[in-house]
Amino acid sequence: MAKIQMKTPLVEMDGDEMTRIIWQEIKDILITPYVDLKSDYYDLGLVHRNETNDQVTVDSANATKKYGVAVKCATITPNAARMTEYNLKEMWKSPNGTIRAMLDGTVFRTPILVKGITPYIPTWTKPITIARHAYGDVYKNVEMKCPAGAKAELVCTDKDGNETRETIYNFECDGVIQGMHNKSTSISSFAKSVFNFALDTKQDVWFATKDTISKKYDHTFKDIFNEIFENEYKAKFEAAGIEYFYTLIDDAVARVVRSNGGYIWACKNYDGDVMSDMVATAYGSLAMMTSVLVSPDGVYEFEAAHGTVQRHYYKHLKGEETSTNSVATLFAWTGALRKRGELDELPELVNFADCLEKATIKTIEDGIMTGDLYLLSKLENKQKVNTEDFLKAVDERLKALLF
Numbered sequence: 027m028a029k030i031q032m033k034t035p036l037v038e039m040d041g042d043e044m045t046r047i048i049w050q051e052i053k054d055i056l057i058t059p060y061v062d063l064k065s066d067y068y069d070l071g072l073v074h075r076n077e078t079n080d081q082v083t084v085d086s087a088n089a090t091k092k093y094g095v096a097v098k099c100a101t102i103t104p105n106a107a108r109m110t111e112y113n114l115k116e117m118w119k120s121p122n123g124t125i126r127a128m129l130d131g132t133v134f135r136t137p138i139l140v141k142g143i144t145p146y147i148p149t150w151t152k153p154i155t156i157a158r159h160a161y162g163d164v165y166k167n168v169e170m171k172c173p174a175g176a177k178a179e180l181v182c183t184d185k186d187g188n189e190t191r192e193t194i195y196n197f198e199c200d201g202v203i204q205g206m207h208n209k210s211t212s213i214s215s216f217a218k219s220v221f222n223f224a225l226d227t228k229q230d231v232w233f234a235t236k237d238t239i240s241k242k243y244d245h246t247f248k249d250i251f252n253e254i255f256e257n258e259y260k261a262k263f264e265a266a267g268i269e270y271f272y273t274l275i276d277d278a279v280a281r282v283v284r285s286n287g288g289y290i291w292a293c294k295n296y297d298g299d300v301m302s303d304m305v306a307t308a309y310g311s312l313a314m315m316t317s318v319l320v321s322p323d324g325v326y327e328f329e330a331a332h333g334t335v336q337r338h339y340y341k342h343l344k345g346e347e348t349s350t351n352s353v354a355t356l357f358a359w360t361g362a363l364r365k366r367g368e369l370d371e372l373p374e375l376v377n378f379a380d381c382l383e384k385a386t387i388k389t390i391e392d393g394i395m396t397g398d399l400y401l402l403s404k405l406e407n408k409q410k411v412n413t414e415d416f417l418k419a420v421d422e423r424l425k426a427l428l429f
């Protein structure tokens with residue numbers, strides 16, 4: 027069979043440690059034998075980020091804006107230990123943070139379900155996608171400790187110098203205060219990304235805040251979502267047969283637990299932080315979680331939800347065998363190739379991505395899996411394989427689906 031041709035390059039962001047090893051193996055075993063891969067390659071590995079003073083991260087985000095679709099490998103976010111390990115010039119910022127800020131995107135995380143691995147909540151038979159707002163609130167807060175006798179006030183000075191004041195509290199004892207903000211533009215972008223993603227994936231949207239208690243702050247989120255939905259999306263949602271549902275966060279949590287899944291749960295920044303870990307754990311494993319950053323103007327960056335799997339990398343360096351789960355990284359590739367195929371009207375590329383995902387799930391459901399899933403799977407015929415043998419087993423099934 028001739029290789030599948032592409033029209034527009036995919037922006038490829040290489041990364042670090044074990045996921046960098048897996049990245050190359052996925053390309054060699056499962057992509058380039060079948061697809062004439064056109065990629066605009068950026069090496070976001072820490073060594074090269076350090077050499078380029080992190081310019082490569084900015085360049086890769088700009089290329090993503092230009093071409094519209096990127097696939098990213100997990101990367102190291104430097105800390106003190108990495109400064110020494112990699113002899114860094116500076117403690118470079120998280121590439122994900124830089125890219126997210128440049129694309130102004132929302133991150134959508136969805137579990138990959140397979141037979142044999144039952145979620146801790148067994149009624150969750152369909153995936154729950156968490157869409158987390160990635161700007162502001164407690165993550166950009168200002169905090170102070172206040173001594174007994176202090177009067178704490180909230181002051182907003184407008185551009186003409188007029189002040190609006192509210193007393194927060196007159197402290198009769200020691201205490202603490204915190205100031206938070208968000209921006210209408212960021213909340214609007216969040217709402218649009220969520221509604222676009224819902225139309226893309228034909229799923230309902232649930233959104234929840236605590237607007238009964240937070241009558242201005244949280245209520246603003248509710249109002250902006252409602253206004254954008256009514257003005258720009260209502261008719262499109264009706265045509266697609268999907269719904270937008272708003273409720274209070276406590277009610278949402280109770281409904282989520284009783285639900286079967288199969289919808290997008292849009293969360294404010296802190297709610298998303300907490301709930302995405304709860305949902306990932308309940309479905310089984312971070313290595314079975316896809317993650318895509320979607321900007322309000324329709325730019326997509328696909329990645330795995332997990333990190334660089336450092337412990338396995340050190341084993342690999344010592345020449346020991348590893349059994350690292352490549353599924354989330356593989357699904358980052360299929361997500362990106364499918365989106366590229368849809369945008370460029372290349373049904374063969376879309377079909378290839380679908381087949382590769384089916385082959386991956388079939389491999390695990392046939393009982394062939396990496397060590398992390400081996401511990402979770404209830405299949406009787408399960409067999410633990412190493413990193414590379416898993417990909418080869420996927421390839422056998424991919425060939426059967428393609429030819």
Ligand code: NAD
Binds near residue numbers: 333
């Ligand atoms: P990690 O996700 O790499 O590992 C957390 C735990 O989950 C470890 O026990 C690991 O063995 C296990 N695990 C994760 N993915 C796995 C897989 N595919 N197969 C088998 N087991 C898997 O996170 P960490 O250890 O906190 O961080 C390691 C590095 O990754 C750090 O330098 C961090 O900065 C980076 N990181 C990057 C991203 C990203 O680029 N998106 C996200 C998180 C962490």
